[in-house]
Amino acid sequence: MTFLITDQAPLGDLRARVGGKAHNLFELTDAGFPVPRWAVLGTEAFDIALAAADVQVSDTQMTLSERLAEAAYAEAALQELLIPQQVREAISAALEYVGDGNVAIRSSAKHEDGAANSFAGLLDTFLNIAGIEAVEDAVRRCWASTFSPRATRYRQIRGLDFGDVAVAVIVQQLIQPVSSGVMFTADPVTGARDRIVINAVLGLGEGLVSGAVDADSVVVAKHGGAVIEETVGAKGQMIVAGDQGGVRTAEVPGPRQQVCSIGADLRSGLAELGARLERHFGAPQDIEWAYTDDAQIWLLQTRPITTLEDESGFEAEHFGEAVAPDALRIWDNSNIIESFAGVTSPLTFTTARALYTDVYREYARSLKVAPAQLDQMEAWLPVMLGQFNGHVYYNLLHWYRMVGIAPGYPLNRRVLEVALGVGEPLDSTTARQLKPFAYAGPVLKAFHRSRSTLTYARRFRGIDELVQDFDAAFEEFVERHGLSDVSTLDGPQAYRKFRQIHAEVARIWGPMMVLDAVLLTSVGVLAAMTKVFLPHAPEWFGFAIVNPGSGAVSLEPARALTDIAAFARSSPELWAFIDSADPATAYPQLVEYAEDGDRSWQELRRKVDDYIDRFGYRCLDELKLEAPDLRQDPSGIFHMLRMAAPEDAARPNDSAQAYLDAHLHGLRRTIYDALRAKIQRAATHREHLRFARTQGFGILKSLVAVMARDLQRRELIDDAAEVYLLTRDELFGLYDGSTGRAEARAAVTRRRTLQRYYHELKAPPRFTTIGSSYTATELTAAGWSRAVAAAEAPAGTVLTGTPSCPGAVTGRAVVVQRPEDFSSGILVAYRTDPGWVAALPFASALLIERASPLTHVAIIARELGVPTVVQIGGLTDAVRTGMTIHVDGGTGTVTLLEEQPDA
Structure with missing residues (x-):
């Protein structure tokens, strides 16, 4: 049984026989680090298993779909394999070597845990395994996991030789720890190498990996050991045992206790051990450890840290602005987070950025801004939005410039800050310096600003007629392009329609941006009037008094859902269906019941279909192209219908009206009501416009879905969802020939890896940058950090x-x-x-x-x-x-x- 190798074997050149993970364990053991006893079934055992299962892996070039089909056969064959006798004997010998008790079974592939390829989380590990039959099953499943879809995709993406697939299996003594976790000898998110990051849970570390247990986290300085940051997670009821320097001995009663699994002595011991490991391996390490009740720290495995740079070679991608090295930029997501929350796809961001550019250019044209000044705006119009680590931000200084296109800038900019919800206003000196454009001389400036002001005044007076014109244009736009049926389009047709709509939408929407300017000016004037007429009005009054009113289209979805829920509740049979059906399959079931059932089922389907027809585009993340709307996925409506009926669904808010009636009368009230009515109409129009915008994005979503299926069928991408990892120009390039297949696949591979890391970051609401360099160190200093759970506040807060x-x-x-x-x-x-x-x-x-x-x-x-x-x-x-x-x-x-x- 030459393929059974124990931890006492000479180190030598064993990587090809034992895989990367076991090779690292050999190095740890050989260097005298504390490692629980272990042995490894070398790759020869895997070769024997492949032969016994009649599995042959081709080393020829294949598409991913062909490779996945080959791997699926191999995975199934190994899972059903009867372990050959010689391998069974080796497993028995391994169990005898590591000693009595339960064991851990870990995969160790040839390329795993290396500096170039980590395979982190892709191959299987099994803990608490007891008995020869259970161990054999775990070994079998470890072998099979090397052919799982996730591991196969990883090999294909990384360009690894499938004819060189080899996996060993580690059999290791399982210790029963007081606490366990992972330690990084550099920050795995920011790349900072002056600190050690330790995450831990009480007991076995599987709770940390699965996320089932809130982890404790501590960041310590690599030199000196000072605590930089510490977080204690909430834990369920459990027994904690250990010495006082490691983990306090106590029974933890109750469901939510704050008990740290990383005591001072344990923290110090781990930091010292981590520094030794980094020196030994010559690179920052990702270490799994366990701590037992005899104050012993054990090392379970170590690998080079899988940071953005170290694992993938990919640097984070940012869409900022090219500026002078000393130029300040303020990035704020206070209001944009409503439209583009969290990590947003490159396709959505680049499409939105281009639309913002085109729409606001048309807005400026509609106010008669001269061609020379329009040309100057091209320096900042295309960069009104930025994207950092996948999160979308306003490039705030340019929004102040945009507000300056219309008259009334000093007032409008202050209302803009309220409307955007920015945390801190811009200082007056900087604000006054921000101009959308400049003029050759004072006379020319006076002429053009007067023309824009007169145009704005006409738009202000005729805003109702302007909205009517928009409605007519938008209705014609919808009739031409359709809102739902794209089933007859092929990919190139969808591409051409997408580009056509993209170009048209700016001409329709641009002039309507004056509505925002009208609201800014009017709300600002009303706020000043309120301060004079109603000096003691509460803060909420200023916002409530400008609400659009009960006729706003935005209220209709909530009312319609309430109506559907009330109808369903009138029938025990209908409500039992709403309450119990799986939302993912509820709509097809409803269609079936309506076809075979009585009128109540037919009426319920009619109401649901009517809701989807009218409001199907008003869904979660409705402006994200990657987020399916209710027409594509109607499950969302069934989630909402399950809500308990409100005790009082109709709660008209008359607080602002009551305050006004009690405190303002006569001529002042007449003037106040006239301006307020103007604002409410404009606000109602704005809500109407936003719903129309959602419908427009819905058309684009449908067209992208067609292109995605087309590109997948042509094997330009492997999965339809990968289309959202392309930028708008890259997607267009796949149809106009400017983007090649290799280029698109490389972009998808890079961004898929990057997006996993983006989700681990906590995005600051506001940060500043100087110049155009956006390194990890600079962004960390600006406020970007790892996302960690915060402790809940105490009662009385x-x-x-x-x-x-x-x-x-x-x-x-x-x-x-x-x-x-x-x-x-x-x-x-x-x-x-x-x-x-x-x-x-x-x-x-x-x-x-x-x-x-x-x-x-x-x-x-x-x-x-x-x-x-x-x-x-x-x-x-x-x-x-x-x-x-x-x-x-x-x-x-x-x-x-x-x-x-x-x-």
Whole structure:
């Protein structure tokens, strides 16, 4: 049994026989590091298994689909293999060598855990295995995992030789740790090499890997050991044992205890061990460790850190702005987060960036901006948005420039800050220096600014007629391009239609951007008037008084859902279906029941179909091309219909009107009402325009889906979803010939890897850059960091935000990332988008961490009379689902109370 190799074998050149992971264990053992006893079934055993299973791996060139089919056969054959006798004897000998007790079984592929290829998480590991039969099954599954779809894709993407596939299997003594985890001898996200990052959980580390247990995290300085950052995760009930310097001996009662699994002595020992490992291997290491109750730290494996640079060779991709080395830029996502939250695909971002450019260019033309000044705007129009680590930001200084196109800049810029919800206003000196363009002389400036001002005044007076003209143009646009049926189009046809729509949409939408300017000016004037006429008005009044009114189209989706839910609840059979059906398959079932059932089923289907026809594009992340809308995936409507019926779905908000009636009369009231009416009409028009915008993006989504299927069929991409990893120009290039297949595949490979890391980052709401260099070190200094769980705030904590709708509510907090996860209580969210409106009738109050009082959902919440507070710093870090909190929408305060809800 020459293929059974123990940890006492000479190191030699064993990598080809034992794989990367076992080779690293040999190095650890040989260097005297503490490693639990182990042995390895070399790759010869794998070759014997392949022969016994009649599996042959071709080394010829194949497409990914062909390679996946070959691998699927091999995976299935190995999973069903009867272990050959000589291998069975080697397994028995390995178990005898490592000693009594349970074992860990780990794959160790030839290229695994190397500096070039990590295979991190792609091959299988099994813990707590006991008995020869269970060990044989684990060995069999380790072999099979080398042919899993994820490992096969990785090999294909990395260009590895499939004829050289080889995997060994480690059999290792399983120790029973007090705590365990991973340690990085450099920051795996930022790449900073002056620190050591330790993550840990109590007990076995599988809870850390699966995410089932909240991990503890500590970052210490590599030299000196000072604690830079520490986070203690909440843990369930468990027994903790160990010495005082490692983990405190105690029984942890109750469901949410703050007990650290990384004591001071353990932290110090790990840091010292990590530094030794880095010196030994000559590179930063990713280390798995375990700590036992006799104060012993054991090393389970180590590999080079799989950072962006080290594992993939890919540097993070940023879409910023090319500027002078000393030029300041402010990046803020306060309002854009409503449209493009979190990691956003390259296709969505580059499409949106181009549309913003074209739309605002047409807006300037509509205000009679002269050609010479339009040319100057090209220096900043194309870069009004930026994208860093996959997150979208306003290039804020250019938005101040855009506001300067219309008259009234000093007033408009202040209202802009409120509308965007920016955390800090721009200083007056900088703001005054920001001009959208310059003129050759004062006379020319006076002439052109006068012409733009007169044009703006006409637009201001005739805004209702302008919206009517838009409606007619948009209706004709929809009739020409269609909103739903793209089934007859092929890829090239979809490409041509996409480009045509892209070009048309700016001409339709550009002139309508004057509506935003009208609102900025009007709201600013009304705010000044309020300060004079109503000097003691509460803060929320200024926002509530400009709400668009009950006729806004934005309210209709929520009302329609309430109507459907009420109808379904009138029939026990219908509601049982809504309440129990899997949302993913509910719509096809409803179609079937409607065809075979009575009129109530047919009526329910009619109502659902009508909702999808009217509001199918108003969905979560509706402006993200990668996010399916209800026409593509109707499951979302069934999630919403499951919500409990509100006690009082109709809560008209008359607080602002009541305050006005009580405090303002006579001529002042007449003047005030006239301006307010103008603002409310403009706000209603704006909500209408936003819904039309959503429909336009819906058309683009349908066309991208057609192109994606076409590109996959032609094997230009491997999966339809990969189309969203291309930029707009790269996608166009696959049809006009300017992008080659290899170039597109390389871009997809790079960005797929990058996006995994983007999701691990915590994006700051606002940061500044100097020049155009966006290195990891510079962005870390600007506020980018690893995403770590924060400790909940103690009872008695008072959080403050911006009051948006008055009302006092005490109740149970429900913190959600998606509206379908909410059913009742106080709705708490980091951010929202228009797709959240359907949840508002079921909320007793609304709290949003990142939103302005003029954001879409805040406006609708006021119309529904839902007490609302926005711009609450640290909200979703401090509040957890189940907490009892008191919300005062009038003062903008949120108080965490002592009492807890019943279990």
